[in-house]
Amino acid sequence: MRVRERAEQQLTEALGEPDARASVTFLGTERIEVLRFVTPDGGGLVRYATLGMCAAPMTDPTAAVADPLRGPRAELLLTVRAGRADTDRVLRPLAALAAAPQVEGVVVAPGGSLDTGGPLWPNAPFTSVLVGEPGGLVPDLALPDPCEPVRFMPLLPMTPNEAAWKRVHGAEALQERWLRHGTDLRDPARAGVRLGE
Incomplete structure (x- = not known):
């Protein structure tokens, strides 16, 4: 079973069957899909997960040669309140962010920022995400040596x-501020947290 197929299996085991999917292809990249999952418990959440980013390991752009096996692999997850x-x-x-390692040589890692170049969705107050x-x-999805596991990173x-x-100030300081103010990070219409005090 290919890495992509195993990643999809891992997603469905954790989140259930997707109720919709879309496919996007960027010039010079493999196809990226985005799967949508609606929480079955009626919690009013919708989750979006990329699929295809993990097909190849992310490579440091300064490396002379890309290793086809070694290197971090990831997929991206976004959870928001529905409606x-x-x-x-x-x-x-989302698909563009997932393609960034192939297109721009970006290595996505926890604590990093990814800029979407515009609103995440129409009229969204957000133009970037914290990983x-x-x-x-x-x-995490374990793969045979020498491959690193696929990590499913929340955005x-x-x-x-x-x-x-x-x-x-750094990612940790921002997350502490969100926590201190009780910020609902799943609210797609939330205002920015207070940063002045």
């Missing part, structure tokens, strides 16, 4: 002010 915004339009921006720690919602939407503040 408060047109979040299904996030599919293309969270993997392993919570979907367990936390940031307003432009939050992204600028994070660049100065």
Whole structure:
């Protein structure tokens, strides 16, 4: 079974069957899909997961030769409250973020920021995301040596002010501020956290 297929199996085991999927292809990249999962317990959450980013390991852009086996592998997860915004339009921006390692040589890692170049969905107050720690919602997918596991990394939407503040103070400080103010990071219409005090 290919890495991509195993990653999809890992997602469905953790989140159930997707109720929709979309496919995006960027010039010079493999196809990236975005799967949508609706929480079966009626919790009002919708989760979007990329599929295809893990097909190849991410490579440091300064490396002379790309190793086809070694290197970190990942897929991206975004969780939002359903019905408060047109979040299904996030599919293309998510796919673009997932293609960034192939297109731009980006290595996605926890604590990093990814810029979407525009609103995550129409009228969204967010134009970038903070990459969270993997392993919570979907367990890492172990692969045979020498391959590293596929990690399913949550994305936390940031307003432009939050992204600028994070660049100065760091990811941990921003997450502490969100926690201190009880910020609902799944609210697609939330206001930015207070950063002045």
